[in-house]
Amino acid sequence: MITPQRGTKTSKPRKKFFSRRKYCRFCTDSNLKIEYKAPVTLKDFITDRGKIMPRRITGSCAKHQRELTLAIKRARMIAFLPFVISEG
């Protein structure tokens, strides 16, 4: 079953640069605030290893990315977010 599927995949012309429209979550939703005290929202902007996600992945605008990095760094300081998540 696996091999025919592979065949179909390669036969189709792959859309290499397909990506769904990214938008800044904080620009679209004014109720959403970037604050180090609310780690729940910040958690969406860190990787599973605890790194800050780049703008090209999250799609947030420059202004809000700056605020995000500051908020994440502050949240790390006060142990709301981890500095690193060590491997299992």
Place this chain on the structure above:
Amino acid sequence: MKRYETIYIVNIDVPGDEVTGLIEDYSAIITERKGVIVKIEKWGQRKLAYKIEKQAKGYYIFVDFMGVGAIVTELERKLKIDDRILKFMTIKTKDKVDLKEIEDEIAAAGKEVKEKEVSSSSDVKTAEEATDKPGEEVTEAKISEEGEDPALSSATEKKEDRSE
């Protein structure tokens, strides 16, 4: 005068009475030096994202105040000495604040508390929820996330269409 926010994490082994005394001591440092405390919040026990002094949990206390820089240096010096404090952080939220503005805010907060007290007499559960501020924040965040979900789902639908 500037406005600051300080969060400090107290060891959970410290008994409750001692914590209230500790909060009073630190707020005294601010008021003695002509600082104004806007609000003090006990966020209660929270799980730490990483271990501090071999502790996995901590008791969070949040203080919002205004004052001069000397207050911060003294407060942080005292917090550093204290063994019961696991960690602390001070953040400047605003340069140049008017005393009037702050007083208005404190008055407004006082009114809110009074209203809450009134509601508490009728229903105890709602008052408990109202006093638990960090919990409120969490729920707010969740609501806003949910608000965005339809947009996300529509985007994923588009994706599916294209793949077909």
